[in-house]
Amino acid sequence: MTKQSDTEITAEQLREHVATLLAEHDPARTDRLDFLRARFDAGLAWVHFPVGLGGLDAPRALQSVVDSELARAGAPDNQPRKIGIGLGMAAPTILAFGTEEHKARFLRPLWTGEEVWCQLFSEPGAGSDLASLATRAVRDGSDWIVNGQKVWTSSAHTASWAIIVLRTDPDVPKHEGMSYFVLDMTAPGVEVRPLRQITGEAEFNEVFLTDVRIPDSQRLGEIGQGWQVARTTLMNERVAIGGGALPREGGMIGRLAEQWRNNPELRAPDLHDRLMRLWVSAEATRLVGERLRQQLAAGVPGPEGSGAKLAFATLNQAISGLEVELMGEQGLHYSDWTMRRPETVDFFGKDAGYRYLRAKGNSIEGGTSEVLRNVIAERVLGLPSEPRVDKDIPWKDLPR
Amino acid sequence: MTSANLLYTDVEDDLRASVRDLLSTHCDPTDVLATRESGQPYFLELWRKLAVELGVAGLHVPERQGGQGGTLRETAVIAEELGRSVAPVPFLGSTVLCTSALLGVPGSAAATLLERLAAGTATGALVAPLTSGPAGEFPTAIRVSADGGLHGTVSSVVDAAVADTLIVPALGAAGPELYAVPASAATITPSTALDLTRGIAEIALSGASGEQLATGAAAAEALNTALRTGAAILASEQLGIAQWCLDETVRYVSQRHQFGRPIGSFQALKHRLADLWLEIISARAVARYAADRIGADAEDASIAVATAQSYCAEVAVHAAEECIQLHGGIGMTWEHPAHLFLKRAKSDQLALGRPGEHRRTLSELVDLPTC
Numbered sequence: 215m216t217k218q219s220d221t222e223i224t225a226e227q228l229r230e231h232v233a234t235l236l237a238e239h240d241p242a243r244t245d246r247l248d249f250l251r252a253r254f255d256a257g258l259a260w261v262h263f264p265v266g267l268g269g270l271d272a273p274r275a276l277q278s279v280v281d282s283e284l285a286r287a288g289a290p291d292n293q294p295r296k297i298g299i300g301l302g303m304a305a306p307t308i309l310a311f312g313t314e315e316h317k318a319r320f321l322r323p324l325w326t327g328e329e330v331w332c333q334l335f336s337e338p339g340a341g342s343d344l345a346s347l348a349t350r351a352v353r354d355g356s357d358w359i360v361n362g363q364k365v366w367t368s369s370a371h372t373a374s375w376a377i378i379v380l381r382t383d384p385d386v387p388k389h390e391g392m393s394y395f396v397l398d399m400t401a402p403g404v405e406v407r408p409l410r411q412i413t414g415e416a417e418f419n420e421v422f423l424t425d426v427r428i429p430d431s432q433r434l435g436e437i438g439q440g441w442q443v444a445r446t447t448l449m450n451e452r453v454a455i456g457g458g459a460l461p462r463e464g465g466m467i468g469r470l471a472e473q474w475r476n477n478p479e480l481r482a483p484d485l486h487d488r489l490m491r492l493w494v495s496a497e498a499t500r501l502v503g504e505r506l507r508q509q510l511a512a513g514v515p516g517p518e519g520s521g522a523k524l525a526f527a528t529l530n531q532a533i534s535g536l537e538v539e540l541m542g543e544q545g546l547h548y549s550d551w552t553m554r555r556p557e558t559v560d561f562f563g564k565d566a567g568y569r570y571l572r573a574k575g576n577s578i579e580g581g582t583s584e585v586l587r588n589v590i591a592e593r594v595l596g597l598p599s600e601p602r603v604d605k606d607i608p609w610k611d612l613p614r
Numbered sequence: 615m616t617s618a619n620l621l622y623t624d625v626e627d628d629l630r631a632s633v634r635d636l637l638s639t640h641c642d643p644t645d646v647l648a649t650r651e652s653g654q655p656y657f658l659e660l661w662r663k664l665a666v667e668l669g670v671a672g673l674h675v676p677e678r679q680g681g682q683g684g685t686l687r688e689t690a691v692i693a694e695e696l697g698r699s700v701a702p703v704p705f706l707g708s709t710v711l712c713t714s715a716l717l718g719v720p721g722s723a724a725a726t727l728l729e730r731l732a733a734g735t736a737t738g739a740l741v742a743p744l745t746s747g748p749a750g751e752f753p754t755a756i757r758v759s760a761d762g763g764l765h766g767t768v769s770s771v772v773d774a775a776v777a778d779t780l781i782v783p784a785l786g787a788a789g790p791e792l793y794a795v796p797a798s799a800a801t802i803t804p805s806t807a808l809d810l811t812r813g814i815a816e817i818a819l820s821g822a823s824g825e826q827l828a829t830g831a832a833a834a835e836a837l838n839t840a841l842r843t844g845a846a847i848l849a850s851e852q853l854g855i856a857q858w859c860l861d862e863t864v865r866y867v868s869q870r871h872q873f874g875r876p877i878g879s880f881q882a883l884k885h886r887l888a889d890l891w892l893e894i895i896s897a898r899a900v901a902r903y904a905a906d907r908i909g910a911d912a913e914d915a916s917i918a919v920a921t922a923q924s925y926c927a928e929v930a931v932h933a934a935e936e937c938i939q940l941h942g943g944i945g946m947t948w949e950h951p952a953h954l955f956l957k958r959a960k961s962d963q964l965a966l967g968r969p970g971e972h973r974r975t976l977s978e979l980v981d982l983p984t985c
């Protein structure tokens with residue numbers, strides 16, 4: 215079904231590329247980073263990217279061919295869970311809006327994981343209404359001087375680079391006065407403080423920016439075009455959070471099913487009915503995701519994408535809630551409240567209580583479920599928008 | 615990994631277009647509404663066009679057995695379209711249940727009947743209550759007497775009023791048997807149904823003789839295949855019902871003004887419709903999967919069918935209920951077609967196994983047993 219032009223690479227050719235890479239860089243005897251760099255240079259990092267930037271201009275659907283061949287050969291991966299923001303958000307934005315220098319400088323270490331990225335978008339006063347953000351960038355020669363505060367920044371404590379949206383013109387309506395940059399997290403004036411979450415851990419942080427200098431050469435897109443660039447990032451974020459091919463019972467439902475199978479003494483009729491409803495919903499959501507991938511592969515992306523993340527959040531919360539109840543007395547316990555600053559989000563290595571608490575963030579991070587419903591209603595169903603009071607007012611005059 | 619194609623193929627899209635074309639000329643919901651109390655509830659001329667001219671009646675029957683050699687995926691697309699216009703035609707009773715019952719039955723009696731059903735020259739009804747699900751025991755309501763006559767009464771038989779041939783599961787001395795009986799040999803009494811667009815009837819047999827089609831395990835298997843296939847295809851009908859309800863409601867709330875703005879601009883309604891949309895795209899994915907798997911006789915076909923029925927039955931009811939509510943007073947009137955969809959959706963929820971029954975089946979199939 216995949217529509218292939220004559221010039222496009224085939225799965226067979228990709229396998230040959232993989233074989234060559236493996237022959238020249240035996241994973242068993244090659245340093246991990248050297249192998250990853252060689253894989254990038256061979257165009258086998260993300261095959262749908264351009265030649266020279268880790269890809270081969272191949273159809274995105276063929277990535278799985280490469281990944282499974284390399285996994286079979288025991289090759290190291292780039293630990294995608296540690297660098298999700300770089301892979302899922304920064305990279306597509308740099309590809310779409312970066313200069314040739316940006317692409318050459320950033321994409322390779324981003325993909326190999328040598329440089330971790332974070333996303334400095336949300337602020338204390340600007341969450342769902344991101345376009346109201348207030349962190350200011352004032353032009354000073356060939357630099358911008360930045361002052362303000364970002365918040366809820368996942369991985370800011372491990373990141374060396376950030377994508378950031380800043381207010382460059384307060385005198386125009388909010389959507390028109392922003393610009394988009396990449397920021398060196400080690401620059402003077404960047405201060406990262408952990409923010410502890412309801413799980414006890416601190417995955418995210420607050421980031422204070424005091425007289426931080428960003429060279430204008432680190433701008434992505436035009437001055438004042440920040441909103442359009444940010445929308446590219448956000449669209450990719452929703453795909454990244456909701457996406458990913460799963461086998462049946464992959465994800466949280468698998469954990470719940472396993473508990474049910476292994477612990478007959480915990481079973482009860484009311485829990486069984488809820489379990490089966492959730493099993494069916496999880497299977498439906500899995501198949502929606504599968505259908506979405508098939509649409510993408512056939513070159514006809516469907517609006518299903520906006521639904522996948524909403525479904526995923528609702529489902530994860532219901533499943534993890536049921537799991538706590540199923541555990542009975544053990545559900546009263548929690549492994550450990552110690553404050554930590556983890557490098558990755560690990561849903562499965564911990565107990566049901568952790569999953570229940572962490573899943574609460576699924577309907578907030580990356581666009582709240584309420585905001586996603588607005589998006590579906592207006593962009594997919596074409597329903598009329600709400601009356602807008604803030605559209606044509608200069609940003610500086612908005613009530614806040 | 616899922617290998618099923620969950621999209622619509624070009625062939626399926628073309629098929630949909632021609633069926634939709636026919637339905638939009640001959641089966642607008644308002645036409646359906648206008649004829650509900652006419653004493654002629656079925657659109658038999660439309661059915662002839664669909665069954666004979668478009669070949670819908672034998673779509674998934676192999677060519678060598680007199681059909682079109684298509685797949686159940688295609689039959690499922692027809693079901694979506696017929697659901698979308700609550701078409702009063704004997705598609706479920708004859709094309710889905712009867713042909714599926716006969717497809718695997720050996721012998722010339724079954725082959726001849728299948729050929730006629732597939733050509734649209736015969737119309738069948740499967741003599742089991744519409745509530746029968748694939749998980750049930752073989753029915754005992756009809757018994758075979760020593761002289762071979764069939765005796766008993768079965769109620770809620772779908773599409774029986776327009777059938778000329780009855781396929782009758784009956785209990786003989788040695789166990790399950792399957793017969794073909796001319797409709798003229800039975801007493802068929804149409805019931806007043808909740809669903810205004812799909813008839814049910816009571817069938818009484820008092821000594822009628824039929825042609826034996828299968829006995830023993832083959833008879834039980836034929837019935838089970840029919841009910842399982844029916845449950846799979848019904849999921850696509852439910853999808854079509856839900857899609858009409860969503861489309862119609864979105865259209866209405868975009869144009870109806872209250873408080874100086876379209877009611878569709880109120881977030882309370884937007885969010886309900888966004889949730890419904892999400893349910894419907896999920897229903898589409900599971901319904902496609904079920905049609906594909908059962909058509910391919912795949913290992914997990916039963917899981918796919920139980921999942922689809924469990925999910926889609928409730929989505930259709932939810933969509934129809936939202937449709938009525940978001941139309942306000944007009945949604946409560948006889949003159950608006952929304953109630954046709956509500957009545958169909960609610961009846962479909964009971965048809966071919968309730969969602970809860972399918973979940974129980976599923977729990978056994980995927981090893982998540984009850985206490």
Ligand SMILES: Cc1cc2nc3c(=O)[nH]c(=O)nc-3n(C[C@H](O)[C@H](O)[C@H](O)COP(=O)(O)OP(=O)(O)OC[C@H]3O[C@@H](n4cnc5c(N)ncnc54)[C@H](O)[C@@H]3O)c2cc1C
Binds near residue numbers: 333581584881
């Ligand atoms: C675990 C986690 C990780 C995160 N990581 C990052 C990160 O790495 N980088 C980053 O920039 N941000 C990150 N965020 C921030 C996240 O994007 C914001 O929290 C989110 O966009 C909501 O903004 P807010 O917190 O200001 O809530 P608000 O926008 O104030 O929302 C409060 C409530 O009001 C509702 N609401 C708001 N507007 C509307 C509306 N128009 N209609 C209906 N309801 C509305 C919301 O749905 C919510 O229920 C993270 C958040 C979490 C929880």
